[in-house]
Amino acid sequence: MNMSDILANKVVVVTGASSGIGRAIAIRAAEHGARAVIVSDVTEAPREGGEPTAAVIEALGVTARFVKADVSKRTDNDALVAAAEDLGGVDVFVANAGITLRTDGADVPEEDYRRLMSVNLDGPLFGAQAAARSMKAKGKAGSIVLMASMGGLVGAGITVAYSTSKGGVVLMAKSLADALGPDGIRVNAVAPGTIDTELLRTAAGIAEASEGFRKRTPLRRLGQPSEIGDAVAYLGSDLSSYVTGHALTVDGGLLAVI
Template identity: 55%
Template sequence: MDRMLEGKVVIVTGGASGIGAGIALAAARHGAAIVIIGDITDQPREGGTPVLQRLNSLGTKAIFHRCDVTSRSEMDALVDVATPFGGVDLMACNAGIALATDGPQISADDFHKLLTVNLDGVLFGAQAAAEQMIKLGKRGSIVATSSMGSIRTGQLTTAYSTSKAGVNMMVAALADAFGPSGIRVNAVCPGLINTALPLSSPEVAKMFDGLRERMPLRRLGEPEEVGNAVVWLGSDLASFITGVSLLVDGGQTVVL
């Protein structure tokens, strides 16, 4: 396997579970020296072995830092964890939520909660990482986790799709802003991925079952498959790619 992140320092928000854990593990398999997990909890929602143990077994130094991505000061503190190791090379702004109460009748409180986590988390993480990269003269990379739902939506994902469409536009704007400093900013847009998040609502889970049967590959993606896309975007192999929202959806949007 090509080790696209050999010796690099990687931060993953929301990295204890799901796609975030997949990103962290993919980074480790591709040679990252340090993987810093920023999350509210160090325990995976899906159960099983905590991601830090799995990362350490791959020979990567894994560090957990408890944080709230909706706090700019806590994002600054998370990025500061990378300072003794030479600073962050790849910032994966992955943390996000979906709500079972989503839909056209979503409450104002739930709507604002979802937007705050899904948008503030990307903005604050990107700001903190870019500031450190610029200070240290690093030509680093920032990759946000968006969603196929930013491009195709339905009534049961009213707020979620709105937030992820915002992520795509934020990535484009930040790519323009940080590009002169040599910092690339991109997003991945996962489709149906084998995590607990899509199953947060029985209605959404039922909808996903129907969609899977119409997908070209006829299966769910795995978290590390999304992680591989993040690794590639964060590596020198993608050195002339910025401002892109890359679909990682098994062809799902082809048939929708």
């Protein structure tokens, strides 16, 4: 049984959807009534184990496809959006794919820095461009959601490159909202706080800091990936029809307090 029908008749494409937050976004889209979900990642196997995301979605009675894509490549983003064409074309595009670095900070190595930027910053732009072209060609008032982070709203010495990339995503969403608004296409960002994922538990520095984040969070707990999925579903739905250029913080109140 669907949680809601707020995404009814919509085709949703999610990058980085094999694991973690992306997996939850894709599954939640199905649970909120999406007609079809395109699951994309560099590998189909979930980091946390279990059935592939597309299989979980199909078990819910929703059409699902897995499309392998490296979002740092413009051609892969184009092919990913094209994979939704025979389903009616993309209605909601979620640029979720992103990476962190084991060695980040003021002395981040150039090679690592450029690799992170190619995924975290180039990827959302190329994906949004491909989705927007498809939406405009079909006259769709679609929704594009870019995955930012609380680390893109405030800085941290252990995430210099990561925070720089996510801060860029926030301003990318605002700028694209202005560029695409006349075509009826909304663009927003979601900025998660400390979310309980496999990546959080294994990322150097962040894993150690997570307990401190939890204690400072007004709700006194880590967020769940499904809660980010619900936020994305809202921004993808017609319930947010007058919301664009916004960075929605989903952090349990962490950034609201000192």
